[in-house]
Amino acid sequence: MVNALPRVDRLIGRTIDNGRLCLIQPLGQGSGGVVFRAGDTTSSILAPRDYAVKCMFKAEKGTRQYQFQRREIQYHSSVSSHRNVITLHRVVEEGDYLFLVLDYCPGGDMFKFLRERPVFRRNDDLVKKVFVQLVDAVEACHDRGVFHRDIKPENIMCNADGTSVSLGDFGLATEHGWSKNFGAGTASFMSPECIGGGTGEGTYCTRSNDIWALGVILTSMISGHNPWHRAAMTDDCFRAFVHDPTFIRNMLPISSAADGILRRIFVRPSRRISLSKLRQLVLDADTFFMTDDEIALATPYVQLAAASYLGSQLAFPQDSTASLGVLLNTSDHKWGAEVVEIKEAESEPAPVTVQLQSSFKSPTTRSQPAFIVLETHFEEEGHYPFVSPSPPPPPPQPILPSFSDFIVPLSPPSKQSTSSKKLWRPQSPIRLFRRIMDKILVD
Numbered sequence: 457m458v459n460a461l462p463r464v465d466r467l468i469g470r471t472i473d474n475g476r477l478c479l480i481q482p483l484g485q486g487s488g489g490v491v492f493r494a495g496d497t498t499s500s501i502l503a504p505r506d507y508a509v510k511c512m513f514k515a516e517k518g519t520r521q522y523q524f525q526r527r528e529i530q531y532h533s534s535v536s537s538h539r540n541v542i543t544l545h546r547v548v549e550e551g552d553y554l555f556l557v558l559d560y561c562p563g564g565d566m567f568k569f570l571r572e573r574p575v576f577r578r579n580d581d582l583v584k585k586v587f588v589q590l591v592d593a594v595e596a597c598h599d600r601g602v603f604h605r606d607i608k609p610e611n612i613m614c615n616a617d618g619t620s621v622s623l624g625d626f627g628l629a630t631e632h633g634w635s636k637n638f639g640a641g642t643a644s645f646m647s648p649e650c651i652g653g654g655t656g657e658g659t660y661c662t663r664s665n666d667i668w669a670l671g672v673i674l675t676s677m678i679s680g681h682n683p684w685h686r687a688a689m690t691d692d693c694f695r696a697f698v699h700d701p702t703f704i705r706n707m708l709p710i711s712s713a714a715d716g717i718l719r720r721i722f723v724r725p726s727r728r729i730s731l732s733k734l735r736q737l738v739l740d741a742d743t744f745f746m747t748d749d750e751i752a753l754a755t756p757y758v759q760l761a762a763a764s765y766l767g768s769q770l771a772f773p774q775d776s777t778a779s780l781g782v783l784l785n786t787s788d789h790k791w792g793a794e795v796v797e798i799k800e801a802e803s804e805p806a807p808v809t810v811q812l813q814s815s816f817k818s819p820t821t822r823s824q825p826a827f828i829v830l831e832t833h834f835e836e837e838g839h840y841p842f843v844s845p846s847p848p849p850p851p852p853q854p855i856l857p858s859f860s861d862f863i864v865p866l867s868p869p870s871k872q873s874t875s876s877k878k879l880w881r882p883q884s885p886i887r888l889f890r891r892i893m894d895k896i897l898v899d
């Protein structure tokens with residue numbers, strides 16, 4: 457029973473905490489629980505006050521689940537006084553349920569902003585403001601001996617306009633600076649040492665693991681894409697990055713300053729940047745974004761990633777479908793792509809599917825020409841307001857697309873794609889970790 461989530465229909469409209477709080481609507485679900493918006497029945501009608509209430513089945517004393525719940529409450533309580541950590545006001549126990557009464561953030565989580573309200577696009581000041589808040593929250597947790605282990609956009613709550621953020625959901629947090637619990641967290645945000653088996657001592661540093669997750673989030677804020685699905689050698693994009701640390705900037709429209717910051721995060725734990733230095737580098741960065749001129753001279757992957765994230769902020773050609781080929785096939789650089797097929801749909805507004813074949817080898821497969829498929833919708837003026845990659849991010853995990861989604865092998869559909877093959881198998885997790893980290897260059 458304790459592993460199941462409470463039924464929403466049985467809780468909507470229920471009052472708790474001696475009638476003080478009324479559960480109004482579900483907001484989502486966290487680790488082991490469902491989160492509701494709850495109204496404070498004692499607040500004024502003219503100034504109503506809302507809370508977020510996480511509801512969990514109360515675990516039986518002495519069980520492992522009981523320990524997990526008590527640890528979440530303990531760790532969250534110890535850090536909730538920080539301005540960028542969700543405040544845990546109190547815990548209410550009623551019947552079979554455990555209710556955690558938290559601050560309500562009307563903007564929802566950061567994932568919603570990244571996917572639906574991209575307020576960070578070419579907004580250096582906002583990126584700095586929000587990311588520094590997140591760094592401060594993580595540093596405050598670490599200073600109090602709490603290591604989150606599940607930092608991701610879904611666990612970062614925002615105010616209405618996305619200018620203020622707070623870290624929440626401490627269901628996987630630990631007080632141990634070194635852990636043997638490999639694989640704790642969400643795959644896209646885990647460090648290689650957390651995924652691959654740790655160091656020679658059989659543990660990994662949870663502090664460094666949290667910093668790695670911040671690097672993935674910063675990449676998403678700047679480019680609208682995760683750098684990879686999983687920081688393991690079985691992931692095409694991560695493997696390409698291990699072999700060539702310039703890979704991220706050749707794939708995503710990030711500035712040289714942003715690339716320098718990420719390269720100090722995506723390194724072995726002993727070389728990984730500290731939170732205080734990361735904070736300063738972010739504040740000192742002149743910009744996190746490529747200019748239009750830089751994008752025009754960049755790889756077609758950068759141009760497609762920029763189009764999907766920046767949309768109408770880019771200076772796209774205004775004349776015809778063929779102008780997309782001009783955009784990607786400029787004569788003054790070697791990264792051109794050729795428009796090999798154009799298909800117009802019959803529906804209105806008419807989407808146009810454009811198939812592109814790059815003039816260089818795929819950076820992930822290293823053996824086949826890159827093959828790119830995208831779909832665009834024309835507005836009346838004839839420009840490209842949005843370009844989306846095909847195929848979409850794989851379900852069911854609701855993550856931002858990795859830039860590997862832009863790359864489709866040119867081989868026939870009947871053949872097994874390169875990305876699905878087992879390229880090599882390490883003899884031990886420790887050897888995997890060492891082979892990965894030994895190849896990553898540092899400044």
